[in-house]
Amino acid sequence: MSMFCHQCQEAAKNIGCTINGVCGKTFEVANLQDLLLYSLKGISFFGNALREKNIENQEIDEFVMKSLFLTITNANFSKKTFLKKISEGLKFRTELKKTAEGAGIKFNSLPDCATFTVPSDYEMEKKATTVGFLSIENEDVRSLRSLLIFGVKGMAAYAEHAYNLGYSDKNIYAFMHKALAASVDDSLAADKLVALIMECGKFGVDVMALLDKANTSTYGNPEITKVNIGVRNNPAILISGHDLHDMEDLLKQTEGTGVDVYTHSEMLPANYYPAFKKYSHLVGNYGNSWWLQKEEFEKFNGAILFTTNCLVPPAKNASYTDRVFTTGAAGFDGFKHIPDRKKGEQKDFSEIIAKAKSCKPPVEIEKGEIIGGFAHNQVLQLADKVIAAVKSGAIKKFVVMAGCDGRMKDRQYYTDFANALPKDCVILTAGCAKYRYNKLNLGDIGGIPRVLDAGQCNDSYSLAIIALKLKEVFGLDDINKLPIIYNIAWYEQKAVIVLLALLFLGVKNIYLGPTLPAFLSPNVAKILVETFGIGGISSVDADIKKMIA
Secondary structure (H helix, E strand, O other): OOOOEOOOOOOHHHOOEOOOOOOOOOHHHHHHHHHHHHHHHHHHHHHHHHHOOOOOOHHHHHHHHHHHHHOOOOOEOOHHHHHHHHHHHHHHHHHHHHHHHHOOOOOOOOOHHHOOOOOOHHHHHHHHOOOOHHHOOOHHHHHHHHHHHHHHHHHHHHHHHHHHOOOOOHHHHHHHHHHHHHOOOOOOOHHHHHHHHHHHHHHHHHHHHHHHHHHHHHHOOOOOEEEEOOOOOOOEEEEEOOOHHHHHHHHHHHOOOOOEEEEOHHHHHHHHOHHHHOOOOEEEEOOOOHHHHHHHHHHHOOEEEEOOOOOOOOOOOOOOHHHEEEEOOOEOEOEEEEOOOOOOOOOOOHHHHHHHHOOOOOOOOOOOEEEEOOOHHHHHHOHHHHHHHHHHOOOOEEEEOOEOOOOOHHHHHHHHHHHHOOOOEEEEEOOHHHHHOOOOOOOEEOOEEOEEEOOOHHHHHHHHHHHHHHHHHOOOOOHHHOOEEEEEEOOOHHHHHHHHHHHHOOOOOEEEEOOOOOOOOHHHHHHHHHHHOOEEOOOHHHHHHHHHO
């Protein structure tokens, strides 16, 4: 066994990747991600103790948040990045330890994550093989800690997007420290870990609300928008990932250059924001979900920018390798990385713009438009129309089909499910799961499209707001009495924090697929089933009968 990683839905045999990651990361990178996480636990051991003395360190808070984001699936594949971050983390850990000692904090004992040293890269890589999740012997404890840590990773991703727009919440940072420190506390019984997981869901709601505020305050509320999926005859840049601040900087710097900009995958919802519509060179969206990028990037011809996760390592003979740039949490040894922006300045995208100018225009792979922009503010403006449709029986069910897409063949289930839904059902979606059905001709109900796209996975908060508003309007005392069912596709850790947020809000009977998480032990899965009614999917016909009934 060269590595062990079970954090995403593609975990080999639904157990864990042990040779290299199905996502494409090498075993060396997987192990170094484990060691970076381990060092963050050591930092948080001291950071959590210092917070009890009201001593905080903003620089270290931000380091923990950004480092967690680096470790989520499909974000960063750069061995050099992780070697550097681990070294930085150990320096921060030393700084916090000295601060704790200076504050008179006494520790009965220190866990290994708070004391280990690695004097060389060789020692670092050797240590990295010993600190993964399999080092936790008790299967149920391992499962609960995994659920907690993966939720915190997703939380960190959303927190960083908000931070990049100038919005932060020290309580969210504090919980990250608390959760990471708790994950090395062997005295915590299962019930305490379950309570922490539910608290993680609470902060999941908070961080998504913070990000929603950051996005809408900066760029306006998303509007119902028809997005072009064809191309023009100009050189272009394709922007992927999730970071809207990077989108803004790129649009400003490409304006008037003759270079067009297209969104890709999870960046599609950028087209819905009023602030971005003023840029005539924002042409629309190119391509489909993240996992199709190898084929679609070949045809795009232009320069490509990854702002966050959803990166797939290219094939060795890929023609587009020299056209791809990364920034932020994204990274791959072999792609040019654009440094973070200096405070108060834009990122410097001049190199990628120059590259784009030397490229041919994109090859058109489809034509037409897709519609989106149904975030909570827009849907609530349609509330009277929606409520009337429900009361008249024109809309019988709302089906939340949010979450992630992936390359496994059994994800065809979600396309088939959408096609098979009765015509009086409306799909509420957010995240790249939408690509399984957002180009189907599903029609509308009295002018209300049967697929309402709220935006990125980051925008899943909108779906919760819509549900809570409907609960209020219909005078219900329980969110589960609404005519809403949840059939959610998951892939990575941002989906985990969305799930925990829904559980915190009291949502029950969520169907999760295409498989239940590999990191759930039988006993932990039983708790989720018995307490929250979480279940897996089966066949389309069987699930339609069960869910719609």
